[in-house]
Amino acid sequence: MKITQIKVAECLKAFYICVIITQIKIMVFTSETALPIKESDQRYIFLAGSMASKHTINWRNQVVNSLRNSYQFLDPTKEHHDTLNATQMKKHVEWELDAMAMADIVLLNFLPKALSPISLVELGLYVNTKKLYVVCPKAFYKSSYVLTLCERYHTPTFKTLPEAIDTLT
Numbered sequence: 001m002k003i004t005q006i007k008v009a010e011c012l013k014a015f016y017i018c019v020i021i022t023q024i025k026i027m028v029f030t031s032e033t034a035l036p037i038k039e040s041d042q043r044y045i046f047l048a049g050s051m052a053s054k055h056t057i058n059w060r061n062q063v064v065n066s067l068r069n070s071y072q073f074l075d076p077t078k079e080h081h082d083t084l085n086a087t088q089m090k091k092h093v094e095w096e097l098d099a100m101a102m103a104d105i106v107l108l109n110f111l112p113k114a115l116s117p118i119s120l121v122e123l124g125l126y127v128n129t130k131k132l133y134v135v136c137p138k139a140f141y142k143s144s145y146v147l148t149l150c151e152r153y154h155t156p157t158f159k160t161l162p163e164a165i166d167t168l169t
Contacts, residue, residue, distance in 0.1 A: 028064060028073040031095040036072070038102055045168070046074040046100045049109030049135070050116045059109055059161055066165045074099040100125070105168065106132045109161055110146065112139035120146075128153045135164045 029036060038044065045067070052058045064073050076096045078084070084092060100106055106126050110116055120142065126132040127149055134157045136146045150157045158164040 028075050029099070030075050031078060031092045031099075035074070035095070035098055035102060043071050043105070044074055044103045045071045045105045045107050046103035047076065047109075048100070048106050048122045049119050050111035050114035051077070052111065053113075056111070059111070062161060063107065063165060067168055070169065071105075074103055104131060107135070107164060107168070108132060109135040109164075110137070110140040110143070112137050115141070123149065127155050132156075133164055133168065134158070135161050 027036070045063070047060045047063060049059070052060070060073075060075055060077060064075075076092075076099065078092055081092070100122070106122070106129075108119060108122055108126070110119060123132075123134065123146060132155050134146065134150050134155055136143050136150075136157055137159055140146065147157055149155075156164075156167065158167070
């Protein structure tokens with residue numbers, strides 16, 4: 001009897017979560033969840049770029065809060081990224097690659113004090129597409145390289161995140 005009550009409670013909880021998500025119509029997908037089946041009436045942004053340190057504002061949250069009425073979000077952030085074993089890392093990287101391919105827009109944000117080696121790889125993968133938008137302040141240590149590459153392939157660049165957000169609104 002208890003098992004049946006638990007299953008009913010779980011089903012009701014799942015139903016209410018689905019109703020709430022449907023009404024809100026905003027989703028942030030992470031590598032902890034499967035990628036959604038892309039709906040033709042939805043636009044997706046992959047939030048590529050530097051990890052915010054504990055002392056800076058989470059730029060990904062800023063984008064989500066600013067563009068919540070226009071997009072669904074694919075967020076590759078993985079807090080304990082450096083502690084993943086080989087199998088977990090492979091799964092995470094494959095999720096990221098599939099999510100970038102699925103996205104309508106790849107928003108790549110370089111933070112001034114970050115090294116961002118993975119972000120530089122993502123730049124190389126998508127610079128010659130029409131889906132990449134790059135935020136690269138002059139304070140980023142490889143800004144000259146990033147801006148030259150983007151200029152070569154006509155990739156839109158911005159000095160600040162608010163400039164990019166305004167363009168995507």
